[in-house]
Amino acid sequence: MNHFREILIAAAIIALAPAVGWAAPGAAGGIEGTPHDFSASGGGVGLCTFCHTPHRAISTQLLWNHKLSTASFSWDATETTAGTAYPTFTGDTYKGPTAKCLSCHDGSVAVGDIAWWNEGAPVAPLDNTQHLWPDAFNIGARNGTLGNMSGNHPVAMPIPYGNAANTYNGVTTGAGATLSEWVANPASVNIRLFNDTGGGNIKAGAVATRTGIECSSCHDPHNKASEDDLFLRGHLAGNTGGAGGYICLKCHNK
Numbered sequence: 351m352n353h354f355r356e357i358l359i360a361a362a363i364i365a366l367a368p369a370v371g372w373a374a375p376g377a378a379g380g381i382e383g384t385p386h387d388f389s390a391s392g393g394g395v396g397l398c399t400f401c402h403t404p405h406r407a408i409s410t411q412l413l414w415n416h417k418l419s420t421a422s423f424s425w426d427a428t429e430t431t432a433g434t435a436y437p438t439f440t441g442d443t444y445k446g447p448t449a450k451c452l453s454c455h456d457g458s459v460a461v462g463d464i465a466w467w468n469e470g471a472p473v474a475p476l477d478n479t480q481h482l483w484p485d486a487f488n489i490g491a492r493n494g495t496l497g498n499m500s501g502n503h504p505v506a507m508p509i510p511y512g513n514a515a516n517t518y519n520g521v522t523t524g525a526g527a528t529l530s531e532w533v534a535n536p537a538s539v540n541i542r543l544f545n546d547t548g549g550g551n552i553k554a555g556a557v558a559t560r561t562g563i564e565c566s567s568c569h570d571p572h573n574k575a576s577e578d579d580l581f582l583r584g585h586l587a588g589n590t591g592g593a594g595g596y597i598c599l600k601c602h603n604k
């Protein structure tokens with residue numbers, strides 16, 4: 351059996367994981383044993399080298415090994431209530447980490463479709479049953495149209511960091527935002543913020559006036575900073591914000 355086929359089987363087993371009682375990530379235990387551990391199913395691929403590869407990566411940024419979606423992502427609303435424009439971005443060009451998550455979680459690319467492992471270049475396309483589609487873990491599944499983010503919380507968007515309007519991914523916080531109803535620095539309560547350096551690059555960390563959020567502001571794909579299941583950087587239940595608190599109140603001061 352070649353390695354590529356083993357990867358396919360690994361992906362298929364992982365797709366079945368919830369049904370067979372796969373370990374839930376829980377809080378901060380690391381990636382091993384979570385649904386993002388593609389080594390645990392006997393496929394042979396390593397813990398890290400499914401998503402990242404030291405050589406022949408698809409993108410230097412994050413040394414990304416998983417085929418990127420070519421979908422153009424957008425929402426069915428043009429603006430939030432605050433008047434902030436919902437962004438449009440393309441899976442294989444947007445530099446924010448959200449594009450990396452959507453390389454699996456938009457369902458268009460097979461989970462096993464990686465570029466390089468064990469001196470081999472696996473061949474695409476793979477079997478359709480291994481796509482996160484139309485599974486619950488495909489976050490666009492409610493709408494069923496590729497690239498349709500409607501009904502999903504904004505990402506690749508500015509946040510009113512420092513209780514001020516910010517510009518990120520070409521979008522500026524709308525004039526209707528009630529700036530006092532935001533946690534000034536969510537990074538202080540375990541939220542991961544990003545800054546847009548201009549020129550299309552996105553870096554981790556908050557910088558006044560150019561801070562934004564990505565999928566990984568709320569989820570840690572490595573399960574190191576998680577406080578709850580689903581890789582969440584806060585709790586799914588509760589009514590208090592702050593460190594160790596309810597996820598929504600870590601950014602929204604409502």
Ligand code: HEC
Binds near residue numbers: 381401450566571
């Ligand atoms: C399921 C895919 C996946 C797996 C498996 C994975 N990573 Fe990542 N990794 C990501 C994503 C997505 C990011 C972007 C992180 C973010 O946005 O917070 C990332 C970011 C990183 C970074 C950049 C710095 C940082 O902390 O953000 C490093 C270094 C890294 N990963 C190392 C590893 C190592 C080492 C392993 C194995 C123990 C691993 N990753 C396993 C998806 C993965």
Ligand code: HEC
Binds near residue numbers: 365385386485569
């Ligand atoms: C290499 C493909 C891949 C990448 C990249 C990836 N995921 Fe996943 N993710 C999966 C698979 C497969 C599952 C398990 C799906 C299932 O069990 O049906 C999963 C599960 C999850 C879950 C549910 C975890 C649980 O406890 O059940 C969350 C949340 C999640 N991913 C978020 C993310 C985020 C956020 C990113 C980017 C920072 C990301 N994923 C990147 C493949 C990926």
Ligand code: HEC
Binds near residue numbers: 451487489503567582
């Ligand atoms: C504002 C915070 C936030 C952002 C941003 C966010 N998520 Fe989530 N995500 C959550 C919460 C909270 C849940 C749990 C929802 C529930 O079950 O009540 C969740 C659940 C999930 C799940 C589990 C399946 C499901 O549909 O409930 C996946 C997979 C997932 N998110 C992936 C992503 C990806 C990929 C992105 C970026 C495109 C993303 N998330 C952005 C907060 C967020």
Ligand code: HEC
Binds near residue numbers: 536598600602
């Ligand atoms: C990482 C920070 C962060 C977290 C955590 C977060 N949000 Fe948001 N939320 C934002 C940002 C940024 C916006 C866009 C603000 C704007 O309109 O400029 C937003 C917008 C919204 C909106 C307005 C959408 C519209 O069209 O007007 C709602 C509702 C919302 N979030 C609910 C939630 C809920 C519910 C949770 C918890 C599951 C949550 N948020 C967690 C940052 C966050």
